[in-house]
Amino acid sequence: MAPWKELKEMTLLNKEVTRVDGALKVAGTAIYTYDVQRPGLLYGRILRSIHPHAKVLSVDTSEAEALKGVKAVLGKIKDEVNFVGDDVAAVAAVSEEIAQKALSLIKVEYDVLPFTVREQQAKKEDAPRVFSGRENNLGRSNENSEGDVEKGFQEADAIVEHMYHMNVQVHTPLESHGCVCEWRGDDLYMWDSTQGVHGTRSGMARALEIPENQIHVITHHMGGGFGSKFGPKSYNVVCARLAKKAGVPVKLMLDREEEMLAVGNRPSSWQKIKIGAKSDGTLTAFEMESFGTGGVGGGAGVPQPYIYHFPNWKVKHQDVHINAGAAEPMRAPGHPQANFAMESAMDELAEKLGIDPLEFRIKNDPNETRQQEYKIGAKKCGWDNRKPSGSQTGEKLIGMGVGSGTWGGGGNRRTEAIVNIYPDGAVDVKIGTQDIGVGTWTIVASVLAEELELDLADVKPFIGESDYPWAPNSGGSTTAPSVTPTVKLAAEAAMAKLIELLAEAYETTPDKISYAKKTFTLTESGEKIPWKKACAALDGKAVSEKAQWGEGLSSSGTAGCQFAEVEVDAETGRVKVKRLVAVQDCGLVVNMLTARSQVNGAIIGEIGYVLFENRLLDNDTGIMQNADLENYKIPGALEMPEFDVTFYDEHERGVIGLGEPPAIPGVGAIANAVANAIGVRFYELPITPDRVLLAIDKRKEGTS
Amino acid sequence: MKPFQYVYPKDIKAVPKILAEAGQTALLYAGGTDALARMKEGVSQPDVVVNLKEISGFSLIRSDKKGLSIGAGTLLADVVESEEAQDYPGLVEAVKAVGTIQLRNMGTIGGNLCQRPRCWYYRSARFDCLRKGGETCFAIYGDNKYHCIIGGNPCFIVHPSDVAPMLIALDATIEILGLKGSRWVKAEEFYVTPQQDPYNETILKSDEVVTSVHIPAQAKSLKSHYVKFRERDSFDFAMVSVAIVASISDNTLSNVRIAYGGVAPKPWRATRAEKALEGTNATEQQILDAATGEFAQAEPLEQNEYKVIMAKNLLKRAIRELRQG
């Protein structure tokens, strides 16, 4: 196995290569799940619970079945529904309108049960039960500690103690979940908007109780998932059953409301935090008691005490269920939550101690990479110009803040790829990964072309099908570190095989053939054999080499920091992120353009989390009242900051995933910048104009 | 969506009759940016949809000595672009503040004035609230951050139009056609409070349609300005907005007219503030006092006290910018 080339020898990797599927997307000809058309296609819809908690006594579908155009109906899907939006029944019809109409004809008899949609209430003993018959609403819990926390706080000269609260965020991919199912004999073909064609295949095989190789999952292009699309989900199974019943293909796409209710969200977090340090800025102790809700799911834990060094710490967490849709992983699960609370507390403690917040971090952050990144970021954002918190008056208040993050992002050793070289000179790679919008098509093709010293246009990537060799779900920032080494190794193997066959054809030995830039040279005679001629000489023997992931080309573990500059409008309370400086390591940057795009996207997500997004559940009905893109506010074009992205060069570590690392540090950075601007700190997200305005008003009253 | 009968008259005169025959079950459809969403959600379930897009002469902008006339079917984007409208800078600002460019390319002036509230309980078919004929207003104890601070009860919506406050400040009139013929009303009188009628936002009767608006010619000395604050700049309705018309000479304000959006169930003419500022230099303190007087009667709900502060601050901003402009 050869290492990656030297940076200066690379022609495609580490460069700004535009997307190989870019033209398709711009022209609108890239086929997303929504675009899939099949002969006789029907449209599926799911009837969803209007109650947050109820027993489903009976489901009468007779009228729906009698409706003209209805081709398949699934009665009672489950006996108990546990959130508004839970599955009750489903239909497939010749049009979406008829399917919708059919849903309204289904008669459901519910035994409506008490419910709770507030985790503060749900965790109490006397709270209504989220699941009937359970002892309480508590999910997983964990405890952990190191050192002696009591002693640590005794040593502290300053202590900060607060409850930090983040509400639930929804993934909001622009393309909603959905699939098209088509049975061909015993085999199921499923076009799905998923982050894992192989994972979805395995799950479907289990759910339908049929062999894995009878299921073929296809995802050529998809419009984002952010962690919510690790299939299969109930809609996949429902759609497959409807298609089986109807005997023709069925398309089942979720609408925006269903997307927000039923297929994932980022758990809330309540962290009661106590943190102490000595007057010289040395951290002495950290203590946290937290809870949070992933609705009927879990996963609300937070990795505290996050990245700083505390000799003494103690954490305790409790997951709490409420009657709301299940959480799914969302871009660095738990980390943004940990980051907001930790970075807010760190800043406040620094202020109490009279130490510059950046210096305070440098003193307590054991990570070498971040030590360097702090310096780069501080310079780029002009940290020296940061004004003391709350020192400004007037209409526009400027603030600066910093935050940090960490993530894993290593490769999966089970990953496999096949590289084919055809007698006509054509080259392709097949690997069952998927492009969830981040540029996987492009990096797969780039690695192959780079390795074989071909042009990008000379190679063809095949991805997004579960019939190709196994690759992991696109989650945990593992795609690039799994896929790129594997493609490289398969390309290496294919080249070795090609040279071996060429040696046979030219009656020489492989060590007497060299290769560079589409040309083979027989080193003894000096004869040059161009690529096409060489492949033709194979005499019909195509090269087809499979390789498995190998060590040494990728790593795990990232460090990053971000600096935010915000402008607060003191008359309206609006916070505008003017500039976001991100300094991030991710080992060898495979593609400069798509990498930067990853960081930009992550920053947009951070802005949404800190300033806009907030799932609202009505306490009396359990209904989400902002399950649409008008009232569930995600940032738009005018909310964009100036993005300033720097990759901290550690290419010698090989490829490391980048999907999640940059989605963390800005959360604390933006919140801290707001506190710096107005001199008031928020312990709750999102920081919206109404709250900022009241805070500014209160502060004025306090000072006048 | 419920099936409906679809009619598209060519002559505006045919509309009142169609409406009268259909009774309450007709829906007027112009740009459709609001109506279609309501139909999809099932909040509006008309038996008859009257498409106004093919009515001749419905889209027109004309200016003469008397002022500016705009046909109700005129696209918002066309108002922004039209040469005639540029003499009314506040109007152009207000129209430009509506939605996004895509929405302004579809939406009409008449539709903007007659759009239904954005209250999320109203918009969701799952809440049978008072305005839709139900028993309760869910906003009182629910999430009411975007609701009204004044003039509410028994319903606490805010009127979502950007154009309406400006028309009121410009002392515009609205032309309405019904079975009995045409009538003109002041823009201000076009809107009602929930106390007057909890089910409708305007005085339109079920056989009536808005056909045009007329803005009287403004004295040269008059300036107009619209300030809209939205939570998200890219696309949002107003949290609070202010339309102001006044003349300023030697720093003194006169002929002051002010109307707010986002604070009340109807576009809120701020007569107390107008009086307080008339003939003054409108110092920061005077503006603050004027706005404080205007909103002395405000009764904020649990989550919208901030609107009182915002309303005061935006008036300051509006006058400051009016001076600069």
Ligand code: SF4
């Ligand atoms: S404010 Fe009006 S529209 Fe909203 S819930 Fe109350 S009654 Fe209904």
